[in-house]
Amino acid sequence: MDKKKSVFGKLGEVKGLGSSLTAFVGLIVIYLVFGMIDHKVFSAQNNLNLMRSMSKYVLIGIGQSYVMITGNIDLSIGSVVGMAAMISCTLMSHGVPIAAAVLVTVAASIAVGIVNGFLVGKFKLPPFIATLGTMFVTRGIAFIVNGNRNTDNIASGIGKESADAFQKFFYYGKTLGIYNTFWIALITFLIFFFLLSKTRSGRHIYAIGSNVDAARLSGVNVVMTTVKAYTVSAICSTIVGLILGAQAGMGNMDAGNMYEMYGVAAGVIGGISPLGGAGLLLGTFGGAGVWQILENGLNMIGAQIGLQRIVIGVIVVMAVLLDVVIRNGSHISRRAKKEA
Amino acid sequence: MGNVIVEMEHISKAFSGVQALNDVKLELREGEVMALLGENGAGKSTLVKILSGVYTRDAGTVRIFGKEYGDLNPTTAREAGVAIIHQELNMCRHLTVCENMFLGREIKGKFALNNAKMEEEARHYLDELGVDISPRRIVGDLPVSKQQMIEIAKALSVHAKVLIMDEPTSALTSKEIEELFRIIGRLKEQGCGIIYISHRLEELEHIADRVTIMRDGRFITTAAYKDLTMDKIIEHMVGREIKERFPRIECEKGEKIFEVKNLNAGRLVRDINFSLYKGEIVGFAGLMGAGRTETTRAIFGVDPKTGGEIWLEGKKLSISSPLDAIRAGIVLAPEDRKKDGLCTKLSIRQNIALPNLDVIGGKSGVLSRAKEDALCDQAVSELSIKTPSVEKDANTLSGGNQQKVVVGKWLVRDSKVVIFDEPTRGIDVGAKVEIYNLMNQLKKKGIAVMFVSSELPEVLGIADRIIVMCDGRITGELDARQTTQQEIMRYATMFENKLGKVEGRTEGKERG
Structure with missing residues (x-):
């Protein structure tokens, strides 16, 4: 083997990099097209807004991608987002200090992740069913937390100053000219990118998604690995819940509705295989960007919400269809070669 | 002796360059049971699959009831009167007996399915076999033996006259086997011819009229069962010359490092006891389904054990997952590459x-x-x-x-015990030799090697000691330098005698 491969040669060998980069190329193309239709798309403020709102999808996408790489799915993401927003804001609106409120919220969400992980990893429930169950339960908790109504403004509990600080930290404040929300997403992304690509646990996540039997026979603890993936998903959802809480200054019972599906879309557009075992988190980042720019751009050019949905739906299906066609194409040619 | 109903002559078949059948012939007469015998890989299944239209032959002629057939497919074979009762039963477990029997050829009334008519017919054929099963039962709820009866009834309902049974008794208890044999007797009276594939040689005397023996894809002999002895049959089955040379190396046999005591895990791992020594390769021989893979999986912690102890270097291990085994220094290269x-x-x-x-x-x-x-x-x-x-x-x-x-x-x-399960299956000769060399290297390093293989020549050529398993039990332990293929085969077919016992055994329901 040639040890002195160029940097590009090495990069070319990284699996899944192609589809990740495709997502970024798509992102840029879509951005330019919308910009050409309406120059406001290119405005500084719009760019800042774009980065802030795509952050939510990046975070959701990271969580869902972790689970998808294990070959499973997490339908409870949106409900965990809602639960996190409700728990944190309920506590704060009752005067519980920010740090304590956040801590309780994180603990509650992680519990959901662990339950999901055990239901799927240990008790072998189909992930679709297991997380469908926790989806309803967590949404139910989000409703019950404040007695079936949205919370009061958090300033009414922790005071205007603290409320401001909380809202700035997660949503309205800027660091180095860019909204904090984006930095939070970026740092979270970097941490989980590192964990997934450079650590033992990360490798185990790919392994159980590729072939759970082979992974187990290679000494991988399948239950713990599944729990870890679902926990990452829950943590990411919590952060989004806090962001939504900060944005509104209060907890909304419906916060995060459908977010689990946005996560699937971001991952799939970025080349994460819904069957597990393949894909890079970098692609998810790009996929979240594509999603957000589509939404933003269609909005800017005045497309109706219905049309937006249709375009987005078509893009998701196209992304996977392309992947399937390419893969089947290579299958067919390989089979043809064999028979020849 | 009845008329000849199936004649297969000069049948050849190759799969991607590998000759699976080479000029094979088979003849079946009305009202007889023809036992088709041979080792794993002898080509029995390929031959009957050609007759039932699953595979197309490369060369040779097939005549069924005197009529010559070109390329058969499953439909034409069925129309010609051939039915195969598969080793793994092919039924929709969630549907009823009747629905299964009429799958794909449902009887329709004016508007909807005519269930009454189908049930009546289903009952008729089940009665004909003397089997008491309601056509309304869900197939998945029935024991394997009854499912088999349904397959047979289904074959009768399409007027099959040539029945192929591939290892029909492997999942049955002694009582159920007796029942099956009674039904085979009935089928014979009705003039059906039966091609019967089984590794359980002791069954033959109860049912076989004639025997055809195959080896390495070739026809060896056909004879009336009463003209053959068991030794003669085994000799025909394994009489393969060992042409390849195996790179066995000689090592000083060292101390005992690994011991399995009274290991139990389901029907295919029963009271397994053996030891491995440093500098020694121990071959595990046996027929497919003898429980060797299950034994390796139980040792490695993949499947749960119901009893027994595993000792390594004088210490008792508690292994409940592969991770435990790996940490202790035991590793497994599993049989099924793609799956495991x-x-x-x-x-x-x-x-x-x-x-x-x-x-x-x-x-x-x-x-x-x-x-x-x-x-x-x-x-x-x-x-x-x-x-x-x-x-x-x-x-x-x-x-x-x-x-x-x-x-x-x-x-x-650094491992202490390395288990290889069928490491050379489906790979080319060059790669095989590299795997052998590798096992030898491990042996030299003082690592205990457990080598599961269904290829007798390679077990004889590489292993130092051979443990033979049959039906979940160890039936023999042999010195590889002293023994022969015939001797191994005798131990490998040493099934517990299920037949002739009056009292029904309670086990056997665990499967299916």
């Missing part, structure tokens, strides 16, 4: 690294790429895995090279 051995979507590097991430990651769990590459290079060069790059997906490799990855990933760590 490889993560096909991951690269070769990632596959080799997977069980060694504890070494590569150290305490922090952060993987060192340098260590990983070094380890991977070592495995690739030691086993000469042929690939343009270790970054390629594992499923791009040829079978032999895939197998080398499955084996190679274990060799870069």
